[in-house]
Amino acid sequence: MHAVSTTTPHTYSIPPSRHLDISTSLLPPSSALVFSSKRPSDSFLSRKATPAGLQEHSMAVGQGQQHLPILAIAAGVVAHHGLFRHGEWHLHGPHIIAGHLVLGAVTAYYLSRFDNALAGVFGRLAVLAVAYFGGLFSSMTIYRLYFHRLSSFHGPRLAAVTKLWHVWHVSDSTNFLFQQKIYKTYGTVVRTGPNEITLFHPAAPELLDGFGNETTRDVWYDIVRPRTSAIFTRNKLEHKEGPMNDYYPRIANLVRDLSHCIGTFGENPVDIDQIMSWYSWDVMGEVLFGEDFNLTKSKVTHPGIEHRDRALALAGPLGDAIWIALLGFQLLPPVGRVNDWRRMMHFCEDHMVSRLNRGDNGRIDMATYFIEEYENTATTKTKTARDLHLSGTAVTAVVAGSDTTRAVLIGIWWFLSKFPEHAKKVQAEVDGVNPNDATALAALPHLNGVINEALRLVPPVMTGGNRITGPNGMLIDDILIPPGVKVTCPRYVLHRMESMWVQPNDFIPERWYSRPELILDKRAFSPFSTGTRYCLGKNMALHALRLVVTVLLQDYNVGFASGYDEETIWRDMRDQVTCQPGAVHCIFRPQASSCGFSSL
Numbered sequence: 001m002h003a004v005s006t007t008t009p010h011t012y013s014i015p016p017s018r019h020l021d022i023s024t025s026l027l028p029p030s031s032a033l034v035f036s037s038k039r040p041s042d043s044f045l046s047r048k049a050t051p052a053g054l055q056e057h058s059m060a061v062g063q064g065q066q067h068l069p070i071l072a073i074a075a076g077v078v079a080h081h082g083l084f085r086h087g088e089w090h091l092h093g094p095h096i097i098a099g100h101l102v103l104g105a106v107t108a109y110y111l112s113r114f115d116n117a118l119a120g121v122f123g124r125l126a127v128l129a130v131a132y133f134g135g136l137f138s139s140m141t142i143y144r145l146y147f148h149r150l151s152s153f154h155g156p157r158l159a160a161v162t163k164l165w166h167v168w169h170v171s172d173s174t175n176f177l178f179q180q181k182i183y184k185t186y187g188t189v190v191r192t193g194p195n196e197i198t199l200f201h202p203a204a205p206e207l208l209d210g211f212g213n214e215t216t217r218d219v220w221y222d223i224v225r226p227r228t229s230a231i232f233t234r235n236k237l238e239h240k241e242g243p244m245n246d247y248y249p250r251i252a253n254l255v256r257d258l259s260h261c262i263g264t265f266g267e268n269p270v271d272i273d274q275i276m277s278w279y280s281w282d283v284m285g286e287v288l289f290g291e292d293f294n295l296t297k298s299k300v301t302h303p304g305i306e307h308r309d310r311a312l313a314l315a316g317p318l319g320d321a322i323w324i325a326l327l328g329f330q331l332l333p334p335v336g337r338v339n340d341w342r343r344m345m346h347f348c349e350d351h352m353v354s355r356l357n358r359g360d361n362g363r364i365d366m367a368t369y370f371i372e373e374y375e376n377t378a379t380t381k382t383k384t385a386r387d388l389h390l391s392g393t394a395v396t397a398v399v400a401g402s403d404t405t406r407a408v409l410i411g412i413w414w415f416l417s418k419f420p421e422h423a424k425k426v427q428a429e430v431d432g433v434n435p436n437d438a439t440a441l442a443a444l445p446h447l448n449g450v451i452n453e454a455l456r457l458v459p460p461v462m463t464g465g466n467r468i469t470g471p472n473g474m475l476i477d478d479i480l481i482p483p484g485v486k487v488t489c490p491r492y493v494l495h496r497m498e499s500m501w502v503q504p505n506d507f508i509p510e511r512w513y514s515r516p517e518l519i520l521d522k523r524a525f526s527p528f529s530t531g532t533r534y535c536l537g538k539n540m541a542l543h544a545l546r547l548v549v550t551v552l553l554q555d556y557n558v559g560f561a562s563g564y565d566e567e568t569i570w571r572d573m574r575d576q577v578t579c580q581p582g583a584v585h586c587i588f589r590p591q592a593s594s595c596g597f598s599s600l
């Protein structure tokens, strides 16, 4: 047996057999060679600081540590099957990180009992971490590919292993295009995540949200945590609806402002995004809080719009791995887009609080219903829970109410500029019609055909709306999707599928009234969602769209600004919770015999 060198009291060279032991622990060669400078008082090493004792100890250590990487791999497998496979973890990112840091610290302490060199301890710790995470992720991969209850569903192999694959592919916020590729490659029922099925099927909207469905909203809706809200809550019983007709005259005033505002541009190009952002923000303020933000009149962009746009740009690509966004919101300092997110939340919260304090001033707005719910739940919920719910509802309604209308209006003005024959047809229809007559506007076929066609080709909510299957799963075309699986059906793809629409990519407003044969399956059309979860602002939004198109076409002729590249809208289109079309620049030339609001 090799004798331990005693040239210095606290350093000894490793016998050849120990070299072997340690290298099997995958240690870096430097740490494998020498245990150095152990302070006598540190460990039992010092207590047995005789050559025989040291030898005995080193053998014991070697035998013990030889198995540590195997134990670490096993721990990874156990953590997967015993812990992470069960329940939801998206809200626990900081806890998971903290738990692993504690585990690492305990392990480091244990290792330091046998090795006083910091580099040696960290080297071994790194080896064990690699072994642990290797075990964890290998176990996940094998399980998800071969043993998961969705393993018989086809789809991209890497998508079955991790959602990060999807996030990677849509990091430029083009999920709508990516989903279209997936449909073209894999067909109608596709496994797009470890526990996720995407349906490209006309029955999907009804299955996900139709009356009597058993689904619940998926974890995405926790993005406003700790807030909750009507839209973001996972409990569909909390869904609330209110009548919208009271808002019509107030929206008419805003459309009058819009027409005046456009008139001030004269022959200069109008940035449709900017103008429609002002208008839809004003509508949102009026409808939601009974508050006039006055943007269309003042032609000033509210900072809330900028925070909203930047916040949604952050949330968009992370929509399929919401735990990353939540982790960022919880751990990152409030700078950049994280700051925009917080400021957007605070804007919504502040306005809801001031609306709560000031009362409704005798005018119904959407907040009336939210506040009613807030007060009605005083005996059943804590104050904190009610405050968080009201705040989350405000965030939902601000985003849902302002950004959606804007997106489809951008689409409408692009189509009407590109295809002036449709603008002319609408002009003929609205000629002499009183814009205040909501019933008359709702009955105009080409006007509504234009709006429907724009909602089909530029759906403001392009993807998302994810659900979790209920206790009985979901049956689609004789395929049973098991319970507890995330299901989704991207509207953008559904609205352009050849099996549901003739000439799916063409703008043909007539398909909605005189050419019904061009619609093969109308179930595929659900821009406002359906059933128990349809949009609370649907009727009001449709009216606002009809009013804007009617009044502006009564007052103006529209066309692209010279030099505008028509492809910009499609090339720069982004899917960031709501649709963000690329820029559209138009010229609005006053009609010789204007009969809209501006002439009143």
Ligand code: HEM
Pocket: 230, 231, 232, 239, 240, 284, 287, 288, 396, 397, 400, 401, 402, 404, 405, 408, 459, 460, 461, 464, 465, 466, 527, 528, 529, 533, 534, 535, 536, 537, 538, 540, 541, 542
């Ligand atoms: C063209 C315009 C609009 C479209 C296409 C649209 C579309 C949608 C869709 C698809 C949903 C369901 C989202 C989901 O399930 O995750 C929704 C929900 C909602 N929308 Fe709209 N929306 C529009 C305008 C508006 C407006 C103007 C308001 C209010 C001012 C509004 C308020 C809401 C609210 C509060 C919800 C949540 C309903 C709930 O689940 O409790 N929307 N909208």
